[in-house]
Amino acid sequence: MTSSIQTSTASEVVQKATLAKQAAPRLGMLSTEQKNKALLLMADALVAESASIIEANAEDLRRGQENGTSSSLLDRIALNEDRIAGIAEGLRQVIDLPDPIGDMLEQFSRPNGLHIRKIRVPLGVIGIIYEARPNVTVDAAGLCLKTGNAVVLRGGSAALYSNKRIVEVLHEALGRSEVPADAIQLILDPNRSSVDEMLKLNGLLDVLIPRGGHSLIQNVVKNATVPVIETGAGICHTYMDESAQYDMALNIATNAKVQRPSVCNSMETLLVHESFAKQHLAAVANHFEALKVELRGCTTSVELVPSMKLASAEDWDTEYNDYILNIRVVQGLDEAIEHIRQHGTMHSECIVTENAEHAARFLQEVDAAAVYHNASTRFTDGFEFGFGAEIGISTQKLHARGPMGLPALTSTKYLVSGSGQIRG
Structure with a gap:
């Protein structure tokens, strides 16, 4: 299984979202054991490749300093061995968490003999639009993988080199697993147009989750035609x-x-x-x-x-x-x-x-x-709440609220069993 990272083109967003869409059904059929093996390979690979990730991160920090980036933003970007080890530990915690896919939420029978079961299923393809923190790249990929979701990541330009190297490492790890590497996609185009394109990608993306400052989140909420789970600025x-x-x-x-x-x-x-x-x-x-x-x-x-x-x-x-x-x-x-x-x-x-x-x-x-x-x-953090990593902190009231762990990345399906019933 090969990495799908490629040079940015005008159609990069569509190409990579299409690859994720094609990978999603295969990912959704994998067992918990197969997904956990892939997560462990990803965690181990991040630690083993710490030096190359830190080298890529140094380039982001150098560019940030040249561009006058604030010290607080540089701190959000910065990676070192301890931080990478912490990110990898987040993946290992996700391994230890119960897999929600297939969970039976309720079951009941109707007077006509129909037996109805409600189970958890993946959302499908999740688009994540975020800013500076490269740990989000790993957190999002790990949580989406565990819940059988493919993911299209669009990080900020301030951490472009870090995110690119991290996804390369994750793809290399997935090549030794049953998980299709195309289930994790990273948009490399740093232009605003790549975000705008994701907002309208109905049919390829099932949901968008923005993570970042107020202006980014509001841009996604106000302009997206793809359904959005709103994460909020923190005042x-x-x-x-x-x-x-x-x-x-x-x-x-x-x-x-x-x-x-x-x-x-x-x-x-x-x-x-x-x-x-x-x-x-x-x-x-x-x-x-x-x-x-x-x-x-x-x-x-x-x-x-x-x-x-x-x-x-x-x-x-x-x-x-x-x-x-x-x-x-x-x-x-x-x-x-x-x-x-x-x-x-x-x-x-x-x-x-x-x-x-x-x-x-x-x-x-x-x-x-x-x-x-x-x-x-x-x-207020998925790690501190015992969720392993988190996909974001939702401040909305629909579907999910607060730190979003594994159950927040699922939808539901009704399975209805009968014996020939027809509706009169």
């Missing part, structure tokens, strides 16, 4: 309630902001109860400033911490993915929830409180894919 909040334990609140907020600020589940806005702020905001601000985080605050925040910049109206609706943090002082829980309703993206929200009633209200009333009490929003 995530942490609310320090009046009864919050200071050390816990500071640790949670610090982790949510600086552990890896370039990802969608990092915190962009810290909401602070006014009484907590009067007692602790100065220390909180000093702590973040020592970590090189730029602070932008509401009028009250600036009054309490004069070194802080005054936030603009646009700041509350900005996903920074950087060492920048908004701080707003609120009168209480109601104002915190209202702020999240106005400015959140229904991704991940957190309350830090010792008040059980406030915690219960926050968990019930805040509309988001993941809502936390006394824990960092950084846990």
Whole structure:
């Protein structure tokens, strides 16, 4: 089985989507054991080829530095042996997860004698449009393969060399398995036109999943004729309630902001109860400033911490993915929830409180894919939820929501058995 990576042409998207479409039926018929063997070969190959992947990644980083790419974006692109080992471990975790394909969801019999079973089946061919993180290439390929789906990947130009080498390695591994290598396709054309073409590829793509910033996701949602599972930008909040334990609140907020600020589940806005702020905001601000985080605050925040910049109206609706943090002082829980309703993206929200009633209200009333009490929003992740890797974090309400693991990449089929029944 040979790799289908090729030089970009005007019809590259159609050619590769066609190859994926042709491979999908064969992939959907494979056993769990056959798919798991392929995943193991892929994981081992990534580790064995770490040096060549890092070499390709270095070219992406060099081009990014020459083009003035931000440090946070370069961090999203960067690969090293530890990160590649972590990506491979994600594939091995997927091996250990139950294969959802063929699962019986329900069965029942009708008075006329028909016996009806509802089972999980692959979606078919999934198109993934994403930006800088090359780990998405492996996560998407592994999850799609396990669920019997072919995948057409279109990553951002910032990680083009990394993604190309990764897919070459995956194809070489699949050549030693029963999985058709054509089930994994990578679009190399970096032009916007290749994305636009994917959006209209009805008949070849069964579903599109965008992963990236707000503008990319909205472009896909608004312009695609192929069905879309919407993943969302992450304007995530942490609310320090009046009864919050200071050390816990500071640790949670610090982790949510600086552990890896370039990802969608990092915190962009810290909401602070006014009484907590009067007692602790100065220390909180000093702590973040020592970590090189730029602070932008509401009028009250600036009054309490004069070194802080005054936030603009646009700041509350900005996903920074950087060492920048908004701080707003609120009168209480109601104002915190209202702020999240106005400015959140229904991704991940957190309350830090010792008040059980406030915690219960926050968990019930805040509309988001993941809502936390006394824990960092950084846990909104397929790996952390025990899903192995993830295909994305859905912020919509149809089909799937939150970190999307294996079941989210399936559809259903009804199997109806009879004994000659006809409808009168």
